[in-house]
Amino acid sequence: MEWDESLTTGNELIDSQHKVLFERMNEFKRAMELGVGREEVGEVIAFLEGYITAHFAVEETFMDERGYPNRATHKEEHASFIRDFEEFKREFHERDPSQFFAIKTHGWLTGWLSDHIAQTDMALGRFLKATS
Numbered sequence: 001m002e003w004d005e006s007l008t009t010g011n012e013l014i015d016s017q018h019k020v021l022f023e024r025m026n027e028f029k030r031a032m033e034l035g036v037g038r039e040e041v042g043e044v045i046a047f048l049e050g051y052i053t054a055h056f057a058v059e060e061t062f063m064d065e066r067g068y069p070n071r072a073t074h075k076e077e078h079a080s081f082i083r084d085f086e087e088f089k090r091e092f093h094e095r096d097p098s099q100f101f102a103i104k105t106h107g108w109l110t111g112w113l114s115d116h117i118a119q120t121d122m123a124l125g126r127f128l129k130a131t132s
Contacts, residue, residue: 001022001025001026001029001110001113001114002022002026003018003019003022006118007117007118007122008125009117009121009122009124009125009126009128010125010126010128010129011062011124011125011128011129013058014055014058014059014062014121014124014125017051017054017055017058018117018121020051021051021055021113024044024047024051025044025106025109025110025113028040028041028044028102028106029106032102032103032106040102041092041101041102041105042092044105044109045088045089045092048085048109049089052081052082052085056078056082059074059078059121059124060074060075060078062124062128063075063124066127066128066131068124068127068128069127070123070124070127073120074120074124077116077120081112081116084108084112088105088108092105
């Protein structure tokens with residue numbers, strides 16, 4: 001996951017949080033390439049728990065304060081991600097995660113986040129810019 005200026009939403013706070021997420025996901029990828037296992041996946045899960053709470057709250061606050069017309073759909077994407085994340089977390093704690101689990105986790109996270117940022121968050125960014 002490489003940060004690309006085309007993913008800039010135009011909102012400084014949202015963009016800075018996205019950049020931190022990309023950095024952390026790249027650290028995770030490098031660790032997987034080195035064969036790091038359960039500990040690194042656990043660190044990613046712990047990071048994401050805090051990140052999800054803080055980042056989604058920031059976006060949702062902007063949506064509510066500005067009356068974003070697509071906020072219900074955007075919030076549902078967040079809720080869906082949280083449900084999926086909770087399932088990954090459950091699977092991680094119930095099983096001995098393999099490298100396959102780490103690769104699957106990374107693939108799911110990077111795919112969802114790239115799509116969400118490139119489409120849903122970009123639309124929010126355009127709205128926030130237009131209403132500031």
